[in-house]
Amino acid sequence: MLASAGYDGTVRIWDPITGALYTELYGHIGGVNALCTINVDGRALLVSASNDQTVRIWDPVTRAQRHQLDGQYDYGVNALCTITVDGHVLVVSAGFSRTLQIWNPVTGTPHHQFDADTHWIRALCTITVDGQTLLASADNAGTIRTWDPVTGAQQHQLNYHMHSGMSALCPVTVDGRTLLASAGDDGTVRIWDPATETQHHQLDGHTSRIQALCTIAVDGQSLLASAGDDRTVRIWNPATETQPEQLDGHTHWIRALCTITVDGHALLAYAGDDQTIRIWDPATGTQHHQLDDHTGYGVNALCTVTVDGQTLLASAGNDSTVRIWNPATETQPEQLDGHTGGVNALCTINVGGQTLLASAGHDGTVRIWDPATGTQHHQLNGHTYGVNALCAITVNEQPMLASTGYDRTVRIWSPTTGTQYRQLDGHTHWVNALCTITVDGEALLASAGYGGTVRIWDPTTGTQRHQLDGHAGRIQALSTIFVDGQTLLASAGDDRTVRIWNPATWRCLWTIPVHHQVLACGVITDSLVIGMDVGLIAIDVAGGRGLSGSGSGR
Template sequence: MTDSKEHRGWIGKLFGGRRTRAERPAPARPAGEDPRAWARPEELVDLSSLPPHVAEDMVATAALIDEADRAREHGHREQAEELLRAAVRSTVDPYRQLAEERLGTLLSENGEVEEAIALWLRAAEGPDPGLRQAVGVHLGSIAFTDAAFLVRADPATVLALLPGAWGAGRLGAAVYQASAHRHRDAPAAVRRHLLALDAARYGDLDLAARIAAVPVPDEPPSRRRVEWASGAQLGGCRWSTPGHADGVSAVAAGTVTVDGRPVVVTGGDDGTVRLWDLATGEPVGEPLADHTGPVLAVATADLDGRPVAVSAGTDKAVRVWDLGTRRLLHAPLTGHTGWVTGAATTTLRDRPVAVTCGHDQSVRVWDLATGEPAGAPMGEPAGPGSAYPHRLAAVVTTVLDRRPVAVTGDFEGTIRIWDLAKGRRLRAPLVTGTGAVEALATVSAGGRPTLVVGGSDGTATLWDLASGAQAGERLAGSAPWPQAVAAVTSGAGPVVVTGDTTGMVRLWDPATGRQTAQAFAGPLGRVRTLAASTADGRPVVLVGTGDGRVHRWDPDTEGPVGRPLPGHGDTVTSVTTIGTDGDTLVVSSAWDGTARLWDLATGAEAGTPFTGSGEPVHGTAAAVVDGRPVVVVAEGGETARLWDPVTAAEAGALDHDADVHAVATTTLDGRPVAVTGSADGLVRIWDLGTGEDLHGPLAGHESGVIAAAVTVLDGRPVAVTADEDTVRLWDPAAGTPIGPQITVAPPAGPGPAADPEDEAPPAVELLATAVVDGRPVLAVGCEDGLVHLRDLTTRAPIGGPVHAAGLTAMATARIDDRPALVTGGDDGVVRTWDLTTLTRSGPDLVLPFPVEALAVAPDGRLVVGFGREVGVFGPADPA
C-alpha cells in the first residue's frame, strides 16, 4: 500500500504554492489548455493564472484527500471513504488519480475488491508514474486473488495485467492463463467453470471453490463442480500468441532490438518471417514475405548497428533482412541446390557472416554486408549405402580453440565440425547414435564447449566438442519423438531446453542430467522449434509449435506455483472406478503404457502406477476376484494383464494372438469374467479366478475388435463387441453369438440415393449400454459423431441418432434418477442427453483439451480423461 505521507507533499505544494508563488507569478497559459497540464505537482504555478474552475477543483480535491488521510489515521474509515468518493469525481489529474489509488486501497482492505480494482485500473491510466507503479503493484497481486475479478472482468484487461503478476497473484495469473485460449472469448459462465477447473489443476481447491461460487448474471448455475484434477499439461508460458497461418518452423531470439525493443524472429510454413516483441508477444510490423515456400531456418545478427535477420527454406535461397526498414539488404543469395535447413551467424575476420547448410550437403558462408560468398562451399560426398546422401539438418556456430567453427548434423546422426577460416572439416565426423539429428545447440558446460544434439530417437545428448566424447547421460523426453533443443548460459549456469511432439518443454541441468522445470507449450500443437536467450540474467525460452503459435516461457526462479497433481505422460485412453477397502478409486490408463490409481474423493495418488511391458494401454476394466479388486489392463504386446491395485502386483496374464484393444467385465454364475477383443477380430471370455479361456476364440468379426461392453438381456449376462462395421452379441456362458449381427446404416444424405455398395457405413468406435424404461438399450458411437440407439430385445432403432459432434468418449449413467448418455468430443466439451426423451440435458461441461475418456462412479461423480489429465466432477451444491 502507498504511504499517505509520500503524496501529502503534493497537497502541501499546492497550498504552499498558492501562498508563496504570488510574489513570482508564472506566465499565464491559455484557459482552454488541458487542465492536466496544470495538475502535475512539479509544474504547479500561481493558481491565479489558472481558469477559476480548474483552480477551485484542485484546491477542493487536495483538501478532500488531505482530510481523508487524517480521518483514516484516526480510525474513521467510513468518513475517509466518503471524502475519497467525493475526491474521485475530480476532473484534474493527478489528484483524481491519487484519490482513486487511495479509495481503492481502502475498499480492498474492506473486502470490496472488485470496486477497488476498477478504481486502480482507472488510476493506472493517470499521468503520475509513481502512482501508476503503485497501482500496478496492487493489480499484480490483489487483483489475481479476487475470484470475481477473474470471472467477470474483460479478458483483454486481465491478459494485459498478466506480465505484472507477483507474490500472491502469481497463482491466480497462472490459473487465468492456463486455458485463456478457451475462455477469453467464451461466456462468463464457461470462463467461471474453466477457471475453477484450472485452479483445481494447480492444486488450489479453495480458489476453485471461490471461483465456482461467483454469480454470473443471466447464466444458469453449473450442474457439476470440479472436485479435483491433475495438472500434467499446465502451461507456464508468459505469453502465447497466434503466429503463423501454418506451423512455426524456425525461431531466433538473439540480442537484436528494433525500435528499442528486443525482438523474436520466427519463420513459418506459410513462407513468412515475423517479428515479435520479446516482452509482450505483440507483433512488430508486418510479416516479411518474399519466400516462395516454407521457411525452415532463421538467425539474427547485428550488422554495424543495424539489426538483421537471415532466413532460408524450401525455395533454396538465403535472404538477409534489414529489420529496421523491413526490406531485403540484398537480392536473394543463391548457391544451394536443395532445401536450406539450417542458418546461423557469427564473426569471421571481424566481419559478420551467415552460415547455412542444406539437403545438398553443402555448408556455405555469406558476408552479411555484401551478400557475397565468404569462401568456397564446404562439404564432402556421402558414404556408400547412405540412405540420405544429401541431407544436412541443422547448423550452429561457436568458438573452439579460439577458432570460429560451424557444427552440422545430418539425417544419419553424424556431426561434423567445420573450420570457417580455413574452409574445411576440422576433424573426423562424430556418430551420435541418436538417429537423425533434429536440432543443435551449444553451451558451456563445466567450462568446456559443449554441443547439444536433439535426436529422432526422443533423446538429447551432450558432446564435448574439444574431445568428441559424450558428456553425461542422455536426456530423455516422455516419448520417443524427435527432440527440438536449445541451450543458454544463465546467471545460475548452463541450461539445456528440449521439446517434442507431446507439447512439453523441459529444462535440464547439463551437469547432473536432471530435469529442473517443465512447461506445457501446446495446447494445440507439437513443439517444432526452440530458441533460448537471457533476460536480466535469467533464461528465456521461445517455442514455436505446429499450430502456428509462438510462446515465451520464463522458467520461474521463484519456484513453481500451486501444487498440481502428477499425471500421465501421454494421452489418457480410459477411465473407470473400482471399490477397495470401503473406498472408491479411479483407474486411468494412457498411451504412455501406464495405469494410475487416484482416490475418487481427493485425487490423492493411491498406490503404485502400473507399468507392465511399457506398451500403450488401450483400456481397463475392473472386477472383484476372490474378494479382492482386480483391474484388467488391455495393453499392446498381445496381452491383457491382471493388476492388483492394492499390492501393485501383477495377478496374471491373459494371452492373445494380437493386441488387445477392448475389454469389459461382468459376472457369470457368480464368477468374475472378462470379455476381451483383439486386433485379429477374435473375442474371448475369461474366467478371472482361474485365468482360463472358457470357450476359446470366438470368431465372427471381420476386422479388429475395437470396443466391448456388457449388459443383461432376459435376466442373463450378455457381452457386446464391435468392429468398425458391425456389432455382435454373445452369450458368455455358452460362448455362442446371440442373433444376427447389428449393422449401423449410413445416414440418409441429400440428393438421390447412393448405391449401398458405393457408400461404406461410418466406422463404429464406441459402445455403451443402459436400461431405459426397463428395456436394455445399446448406444453405438460412430466416427461421424452420431450415436445410434438400439433396443437390444427387438434390435430396433430407438428414435433418430444423437448428434454428438467430434465424438471421442461415451458413458451411460442415471442422473437425477433418469437414464442419461454422456458424450465427450474432440472439441473438449462433455454433453449430457436424456435417454428417455433423446434431448440435451443441462449445460455443457467445457474442458481445456479434447475429451478422451468418460466414466460415472456409483455415487454419480463424473470422471473425465482430457488430454493427459484426469478430473472428477461432482454435483454442484444447491443454490
Template sequence: MAENQPREFDVVVGGDNPSPLGGLVLGGLEGAKHRLSSNILEERIAALSEVLNYGESGLNLLIQALKDQSEQIQNKAYSLLFLREEENVKEALRQYKPWQFFEYLRTTTGHSCKVCCSAVSSDSQILVTGADDGIKVWNLKTAKQLYYLSHSDPRYVSISPDGETLLSAFYDYGKMQLWDLKTGQLIQSLKPEDSRHPTTSIIVSSDWQTAVGVKNKSIDIWDLKTKQLIRTLKIYCGKLSCIALSSNGKVLAGGSFDNRIRVWDLNTGKEINTLEGHVQSVSFLAISPDHKTIVSCGDKTIKIWDLETGKLINTFIGHKRRIVSAAISYDWQTIISYSTDKFIVKWNLNTGQKLGTFQETCETDFSLLITEDGQNFITISDHIVNTWELGTGQIVDTFSVAAHLGSISSLALSPDGLTIYSCGGSDPTIKLWDSRTGEKISTLYGHSSSVNCLVASQDGSIFVSASSDKTIKIWDVKDRQEISTLVGHSNKIFSLDINCDGKILASGDLDGNIKVWNLETGEEIYTLQQKAYSNYVRRGVYSLAISPDGKKLASCSEQLLQVWNLEIGQELYALEKVRVGHIKISPNGQYLISADCEVYKQNIIEIRDLQTGKEIRTFTGKINGLTISPDGEALFVASKDQGMKIFNLNTGELFRSLIRHPFTYSGSVLAISQNGQILVSKDGGNINIWGVQ
C-alpha cells in the same frame, strides 16, 4: 400454573398423541402428517423436511411420498432419502425409477485443453486460467475451482487491481468481455466497429485504464473506465510475437518474429523507435513504471533498453537455450526467466547479477507470474500450477487445473453413484470424481500409455482399467491402490466387461483377441478370436457385454457382431454386414442392443433377441452413445446434436428428452450407477452429471 398445562384434547408439540376431530394441530408427527395433506404445495414440502425427526414412522412417510402425484413432492422425498442406508429405503428407491426425473446437475472441474493464458489477483487468492474449452476461476490456496465461464477460446485474461473485475479477450474480431470476478456474471461485451480483421494481441495497462487490441494494420484503443473505443490508429504492425503497454497507456512496444522491437506513441500513432539486437524472435516485453526502460527477452539473453533513445543499456547472459517466458516483480527489482533448457533463472534487474537457478521438471513450456507481495512466483504449464518460494526456489504447492487433456474414452460409477471413474485422451491416468460436487477426489497412476476403458464390479470393491500399453490393471476401490496387473494381449486394449459376481473379466484388443480371465486368481481362462469381416476391415474388438447370468458374451468389430457361449468359449452365432460400435445386454438378459459407430453415421439402434439374434425393433436418430437403466426399462441414447433421449426399451416409445444444459454437450460415452440414481456423460475432457434435482 394450571392454565398453561395441556388439556385432554390438546396436541403437544413434538408429541405422538392422535389429533382430535376438529382440533388444532400444533406439531409433532401428527402435525407433520396434517401438513402433508395440505392443499398448499410449499407447506407439504416443508413438512417433508421435518418427518425424519420421527424415526421409522417419519421414514415411512417419506417412502410413501415417493408415490405422491406431485413431481415436486417426489423429488423432495427422493433427495431426503438419497443417502439413507436402511434396506427398506434402498428398495423403495430402486422401485422409484429416478431416471424418470433426471436433469442436468453439474459438470466436473478442470480444463480438457492446454492452458493458453492466465492471471493471478493482486492478493494471490484467485487464479484465472483460459483454454480452448473456456475460462475457469480457482482459489489458489485451496486449488478448488470456484466457477466456470462458458466462454470459449480466450487468448488473454487480466484481473483488475482491486480484484473485482476480469477482462477476457478473443483474438478473432477483437472482442473483449468484462466479468464480475466474485460472481462470474458478465458485465459487458466490448467489440470494435470494424471487426473484419482478427486481433493478434490484446493487453491492459497496469492501472487498468486502457486496453489495446493490435491487428495487422491497426490498433484499437479502449477506455476501460467508460468502456468505450477511444480511437483506432492505422498502423502497420505485422504479426507480433509479444506486446507491452506502459502503465499510463501511452506507449506500446511490440516484439516481432523478425527479431525487432517496435515502439509506438499511442497519442499520435507514430513509431518512436525500432530496437535491434536480438538474434531470434522476441518472446517477452515489459515497460518500466517510470516509462524510461524496456526489458526484452529473446534468443538466450535478456536486454535492457533506454525507451527514449532506443539504446541498449545492458544484456544478461546465462541461459544455454532460448528464453521462452519471463516475469518481473512489482517493485521492478527482480526478473525471472525460463528457457527451453528447463532452468528458471532469478536476476537482479538493476545489475544483471544472477541470484539463483532453479530446475523445472515440467516437459512443456509454461508462463511465469510473480505475486504482488514478491514472496512467490507461479509457473503454469499446459495443466500444472506450481507455486514457488522466490527466495529459495522451492516448490511450496502444486495442483492440476486439468480434467482430462483430451476427450474422455470411458466412464464407470460406484454402485451408489457417489464416485465417478474416468479415463481418456492421451492421459495414462485414471481420475476419481465426487458426483455430488463435481470435484476431483484423486488421480491414479500405473499405466504407461493412454487408458482406453474402465469397468467397475457390482459390489463396488474393485474396478478394472485397460490401456494402450497392452495391460489390464485391477484396482482396490477403498484403498485406491493397484492390486494386480494382467498381461497377455498383443495390442492395445479397447474393451472390457465384468460379470455380475465380479469373478470373470473379458477384454478385447485391436488384433481381434478376446481374453477371458479369472479375477480371483488373475489367470487367463481362454482366448477367443474375433472374426475379420474382410481383409480390408479391421477386426479390433471395440465393445464387449456379458449377460447377467454370465453364460453369454457379445463382442463387435467394425462390421461384425458375435455372440459366444462364455462357459465353454464357443461361438453361438455371428451377424455380418452390421455397423456396430456399442453393444449392451439388458439386465433381464433378453435383449442385445447394438448401435453403429459414430463414424458410420447409420443412425440406427437395433434391439435383438439375445438367444437368436433376431431383430425385434430399431430406434433412429443421430446416435453416438447408449446405456440402460438398471431396472431394464429405460434406454438412454446420447447424440451430439440432439442431446439425450430416454426410450422405453420394451416398447420403443420415446419417454422424454433431457433438457440441454449451458455447457457444450458431447455424448458418445455414457454410464449409469447400479442404483440408477446417477447418470454421467462425457463433455470433452470433463464429465456431465445427471440425476434428480
C-alpha cells in the same frame, strides 16, 4: 459467460455453470489467436483477433459484429489487450506486422499506430509504472518493451529471455508493488520490475515452452499460474519463488480408466501409452499404486473383476495380454494369453452366478475367461476386423455381451453358449464405444464412433431407436451418469467436448468444452472423470448436486 476460440475460426460463448453453448460467432476465415473483453457505453463487448489479419468487435448478446478492424497486418494478429488513455478505453492489437495498433472500439477506427521495430509480437498487457499506465509487449526474440500509449515512445526494455520467444505477459502484485511476469519458450517464468528494468525472480520447474500466465487470488494472496507444453499447470508464489501446487497430467495419452475400491477407499485407476497403470485417491490427489508389467506401446483397457470375494483389477494392452492385478499388494495373480494382437476392450459379465471376464482386440475375436483360473471358456468369432468395445447387457432376462469395432457392426452374443444372438447394422464408420442405458425400466444399448453419431438400439428387436447428432468428430467414449435420480448419457471424443444427453427426450442438455481430445470417460464419487491426450479432469456435471454412475468406452 465464458468465451473460447481456436483454429476453426469460430468464437464460442458458453454458460460455465451448465456447460451449455450459448452462441457461436462466425466471421473470421482463419484461426483465432486472442480474445479480450471491453466495456463500451456500459455494454460488455468481445474482441477477437485472427490469422485472417483482422480484429473484430462483437456484441455477445445480439451476436452481431460491431466492427471489423483492418490494420496493416502481415499474416495475422497474435495478441490483444485493452488500455485506458485520457479516460477512454481502447483496444491494442499486434502480431506479425511488428506494429502496435490502438483502436477506438466505439467507432472502429484507428486511434494510434506506431512501429515497435521488433520481431513478431506474441503477447501484450498493460502495467502501471510510477503511476503511469504503460503498454507492455513481448516478441519472438525474447525482448519485453514498455511503451507510452499516447506518444508511442519506448520507456523500458527487458531482454534477458535471450534467444527464446516470449508467449505470455501479465502484471502481478508482490509486496504491494506491481511487477511484470513473463514466460516463453525457455520454460521459465520471470518476474521483472519494469521501473528499474531488473529481474526480481526466475521461477524454474516447467520442462518445455510455457503458453499462458494469469494471476489468481488465494486466501487474499496474489499467486501466479502458468501452463505449458509439459502438460502441467503450476501455481507460484511470486514473492517467495516457491511453487505451492503443481497440477500434473499423465506423461502420455490416457486411454482407459475405472473406479476400484481398495481397503474401503474408492480409488481411480487409469492407464495409457506409457504402459503403466496408476491408482489415485481422487479426494487427496495422491498416487497409491503403480503397476508396470505391460510391455509394448500402451494399455488400452481397464475394469474391475471380483475373484473369490476380492476386488481385483484387469488390464489389457498392445502386448496382446490380459493381466489380473491385486492393487493392494501390486502383485499379478494371473496373465491371460491367447489374443494374437493388441487387446482393446474388457468387461465383466455374470453367467450362472459366476463372474467371467470378456476381452476383445485387433485379432477380431472376443474371448471369455474365468479370471480365477485363467482358463478361456469361449472364443467368439464373427467380427471381420478388430474389436474396439464391449459391454454386458440383459436381453429377455438373459445375460448377453455386446461387441463392436472396425467392421461397423454391433454384435450381441450369448456368453453361456458362445453363439451370436443378434447383429445390429447402421453405423457407416468404425465404432469405438458401447454402454447400456436403462430408460423407463428397459435396457437399451448406446454405440458411437468415427461417424460422430451416437445410436440407441433396442437389443431385443435389433432396431435403432434414436440417432444423436452433435459431435463434430470421432466419438471415443460413452458413459451413463445419474443426476438428481435421473439416468443421463455422456459422450466425448475428438471434437474436445463432452455432451450430456437426456434419454427422456434424447436432446443434448449440456455441451462441455474440455479443450483436448477425449479418449475415455467414467464416473467416480460425484464426478465425471475424463481421460484425455494430456491428462485427467473431473467434471461435476450436476453443478454441485449428487452424481454417480458407471460406464465403459475403449
